[in-house]
Amino acid sequence: MSDIKTNRSKVRTRGKRAGLDLHQIVEAARSLDANMLSMQSLADFLNVDRKALNYHVKDRQTLLNLVAKDMFSCRFSSNGIAKSKNWQDACRLYAMDLVDGLTALDGLAEHFNESLASWGLEPTEALFGWLGKAGFKDDVAVRLVAMLVTLCMGFARDAIQVKNSADRPRPRTLRAALANVDVSKFENLARIADLEVDTYNRKQMEFNLEIFLLGANAILQPEV
Known part of the structure; x- marks a missing residue:
């Protein structure tokens, strides 16, 4: 995931300013254990405020659907x-x-x-x-x-x-x-x-x- 940086030392960013897009979010989510995946765990992994994810994905169910669809489509x-x-x-x-x-x-x-x-x-x-x-x-x-x-x-x-x-x-x-x-x-x-x-x-x-x-x-x- 060359386009995803998770430097935890940096200050978390919010909303559009986090620089995230849906592709990056799904790609990061795929790298995590689906059973443990949550909006908060993904936000922590990406080192962004949870609201940055909510701008693109409203909840965990939607996130899981997107990950499943991406894996399936491949x-x-x-x-x-x-x-x-x-x-x-x-x-x-x-x-x-x-x-x-x-x-x-x-x-x-x-x-x-x-x-x-x-x-x-x-x-x-x-x-x-x-x-x-x-x-x-x-x-x-x-x-x-x-x-x-x-x-x-x-x-x-x-x-x-x-x-x-x-x-x-x-x-x-x-x-x-x-x-x-x-x-x-x-x-x-x-x-x-x-x-x-x-x-x-x-x-x-x-x-x-x-x-x-x-x-x-x-x-x-x-x-x-």
Whole structure:
């Protein structure tokens, strides 16, 4: 952060005179622990009066939203999507970039705006462009994108849950449930529990995405 100086020996400055802009504030906030981030802790870090921050950001919630949006936007753009070979590749890239953007947020994921109204205009515009070229009607394209975003958000939530842990809740809870019953009555579940398939890794997301694409293609090319 070459443009951010935090010389605590200097007198704190206020309002416009602090020389801050929104970019500097967000950049500084990203360097701090999100769980400990507050308007006051950021003001202390920047060595400015808290009112200097309030001139740009009204409260902690707004600050967290701005930090989350900035982190997310670094990984979710329209560049690759616009250059995709076809609508399927556009969907794949959109989905994986969305997942990467969400998982990068970690604890800030709760501040993600589900509608993508302001967080992903360009990539979403590019995706709808590909779906339109492929022949999907607008109402169908809307439902497909809503489904795709739901798939991505669900997977990202799971991935964040296990990101810093070796624990996999689904197989663990299944094994715990089977430990208290007669497993002979649940031979299918017992067999599945022994497999310990990891449904939290990238391979699972790729599987989800290919099923989505198969379904979408079936809509595009219905059987005669």
